[in-house]
Amino acid sequence: MNSKPLLDMNYTELTQWWDAYREEQASWGAFLKEPYPELLTTWYAERLIDGSIPASKENISAAKRHINDLKRQGTDEFPWVFDEERAHRPIRFIEKKCKPSKGDFDQLVLQPWQHFVIGSLFGWVHKDTGVRRFREGLVFVSRKNGKTTLISGVSNYMLGFDEENGARVYVLANAEQQAHELFDEAKAMVEKSPYLSKKYKPQRSVIRFDEAYSKIEARASDSKRLDGLNTHLGIFDEIHEFKDFKLINVIKKSRGARKQPLIIYITTAGYVLDGPLMDFYEIGKSVVNGIEVDDRTFYYLAKLDDLEEMDKPEFWIKANPNICLMDFVNLVNDWKKDKKSPQERADWVTKQFNIFSDVDEMSFVDVATINKNNKVLDIETLKGRECIGGYDLSETEDFTSACLEFPLETGEIFILSHSWIPLARFDRDGHQERL
Structure with missing residues (x-):
């Protein structure tokens, strides 16, 4: 491969580097072009730990947490065990039964990082009761990393394949319009699937599974109907926009009648530093690093470790685990242009590199200039x-x-x-x- 810094390459050089990189990643399973027949949850954790796949410090700690938990599973002190079949079931469902609602793809292919997230959330169960370990999960990734696939796929799985009669699944957002856009994506996934379109009944504002009296609906912070919920799955999108815990608390308190409810928060970073996301993020760092103990919440925190990595695209995978599915060459060229504008760079830092910012416009002085004046x-x-x-x-x-x-x-x-x-x-x- 060309050893020149990626930002110094011209279009042809960068394209050649990228094509070679993707093929190299595919050759050993870090990038999947078709569904992988085996569960990759533990494999992915091992690759983060040995450095084969670059990851944030927090995600390396999350991987170590998984491996350490495997070593102590099923003990009196740690009564949880990792059931690979339970972990793999929703992954197979999404890849075999769900269909992409957009793009030129005939089949969904979940990448290793998605195996880690979904496998962890569904695979860890109590050794005696079989009840799921994780009641909540924070999936913190940059934009354009397959969040919609996760939201739609997991929602449709929990609707009819999680052995829960009368399941109530809620796709949740800060605003009504955004929540309905998420719902429409889940509905489109059903309508595109020959299997699910026969099993489920997608309607204007609800997806029904009459066989089990279950349904998927949209809710938002500004929804007028927030009472009487009975949550089996609540899946939040972009909680960086939330300024309070109103909707989150409503969903949490509506889980009481469920045996193994699940709440998932899938989001990028944002500008609200005194909202729920910052609290979850800070607690998550403490949990994966062993400072605090919370065995019932899962954390996946994908981000750059420092601002200097912004000019090293080979590390962007830390914040963008789906990097091999992105238009990387144009992404790099856009960054070289946009970073010269304070407002554009602020958006990149927050949304593409997943680093919190407390202002909408960052300083016009970049890291390289600061270092030269140190x-x-x-x-x-x-x-x-x-x-x-x-x-x-x-x-x-x-x-x-x-x-x-x-x-x-x-x-x-x-x-x-x-x-x-x-x-x-x-x-x-x-x-x-x-x-």
Whole structure:
């Protein structure tokens, strides 16, 4: 392969590199062109751990969590076991019974990372009762990584193939229109499938499975009908848009009558740093790293580890596990152009690289420029020099900041800055490690 940095390649060089890369990944199973007959949940975890497949630090920790749990499964301290048949069943269902609603594909092919997510959610069960281990799961991936396939496929599986009479499946979003768009995708998947279209009854606002008195419906934070729910599966899309727990709490509290209900949150990063997603994300990092214990929630946190990886497309798979199915060459060329615009780059950082941002527009100074100016001076050498000062005062919640700029004889400008927060805010939020 060409050893030149990917961002320095021309279109032809990058196309050749990409074609070779995809074939190499396919040669050993990291990229699947057709359904794989065996379950890849544990195989994928092992590949993340040995570094064969680049992954975020959090997902490497999630993989280690899976392997460690396999070693202690079925014990008095850890009564859960990994049932490969239960894990593989929804994967086979999606690939054999569901049909893609868009594109030129005749069959859905779940990639290894999707084997890991679905296999984990459905495969871990109690050794005595067979009840599913995971009651909730956070799937945190960048846009255009097959979230709709997961939402539609899992919803249709839980409707009629999870051995639950009267199942109520809800596709959920922040706004009514978005929730109905998700529902329409699930309905289109049924209508495209000769098998499911005979078994299920897709209607305007509901998909029915009359044999078991089950149905799929859409709900949203702004829905007028949020009472009387009886959730078997609640699957949320893009909870980065949620500013409160209203709908989430409604769904959680509606699970009481179910034997093994499941709530899945599938989302990219966002700009709301005080909403539910940030709480889930911070807890998830602590759980996969062994700082907190929560054996009933699954986490898959796909993201770049740092901003320097933005200019290294070979690491984009960390945030985009479906990278081999993307238009990678144009993606790279778009990044080279868009990163020059603060607003465009902010969108990339949040939506393509899956890194949280607290503003809609990031600084126009990129990482490379910051690193070039990473020079440190002894503060004693600045005493007595002329400088320009500025400050920004806060009232109750915001930072109070002060900055001094020292022009040097070399033409350089040295910046000395400091910020403060109210003690009350630190006492309230400091434990969340966001400051």
